[in-house]
Amino acid sequence: MFDKIINKNDFTGLIKDGMVIMVGGFLGCGTPETLIDLILASGAKDLTLICNDTSFVDRGVGRLVAAKQAAKVITSHIGTNPETGKQMVEGTLNVELVPQGTLAERIRCAGAGLGGVLTPTGVGTVVEEGKQKITVDGHEYLLELPLRADLAIINGSSVDKAGNVVYNATTRNFNPLMAMAASVVVVEAEKLVEPGELMPELVMTPGPLVTHIFKSEKR
């Protein structure tokens, strides 16, 4: 028995004001929508959200921004959610824009136990401000630091009760990276199966990375 399955109350109990939460998904594709519903219902405030984009006002992580539950977002793109830009201009939301590949690597390196990554992306732009520049073999790189979270909420297409996850098609995106970089990892399982039902060769997130499994209520 792996004892990882949790219910709504268990999940709500994990949510605290001021938490740093990673949310999987790319413009809403591959986002755990039921877990977003529960964070909305919890009324938690001053959250720091780490997500590829702030999606749309009525979809995915964008709903948390629209409900003004975030104090800060660390993301690569806010253009599809006018609420993010509005709150940023009003000064109620701190937005840290990070190039998408750098965001992925900052999360990955945290999960991989590395002290940072050296990337050429952003050299010569505003992205380099305040960052250490390191020259290797005559090429300039920015030192980008790891990003960790208190909680990662990810979306799994097929999940076994040991926590092994398979992601369908383009729902994968940031989900497996975030599953490695947070103290608590909750996967919303669209399909929940018994251990042994997933082909081990096809598992994309190894079970021990997942602390809790929540059975999705999507359709």
Added chain:
Amino acid sequence: MIEDIELAKNIIAKRIAREFKNNQLVNLGIGLPTMVANHIPQGVNVILQSENGMIGMGPAPEPGKENPEITNAGASMVTILPHGCYFDSAMSFALIRGKHVEYTVLGALEVDQEGSLASWIIPGKRVPGMGGAMDLVVGAKNVIVSTLHTERGKPKILKKCRLPLTARHVVNMIVTELGVFRVTPGGLALIEINKDTTIDEIRANTEAEFIVSDNLKTMEV
């Protein structure tokens, strides 16, 4: 000038599509660059990447065959071709930064004669974020900027970008409806010209300084 914007965009898309060779991995940005896919010549098999996590991206699905789990980087539903595969965002950008992508085609707010590009922010007005653009232009082997030659009468090809940069000194080629420029160590060079314009008209609509290639060709579209 070519006044019909749709015609102008199609000229640009068609010309860029002729750059590609068989089996090259290519990333097309949202908007005008996406139109390039419609003009890839018969017999040239280009493998399209979508940076949200796939290669082998196919056209939009037929009505009734949409799958919300297969989307492109603009959140539109797409299809995957038989040679395609999916991966996570770290792999996607490793492909990009690691020089595994042959061409990236993207739009511009401004591009300059040094090959610098501004495409992600108009401070105080529009702040969508850079998304994957900074990684794409730094990492792809060839960077093609696709842009209308002017916007509301103002040149898009400048001496030096005034908006915050996406990256500096990365653009290899600029394709507009009037011609094709190459960024060379000796400066910007006009290498092809649309038969419906003149060098004088291009000069009048370009802020950047450029040389006209000794080998100037007519833009084949």
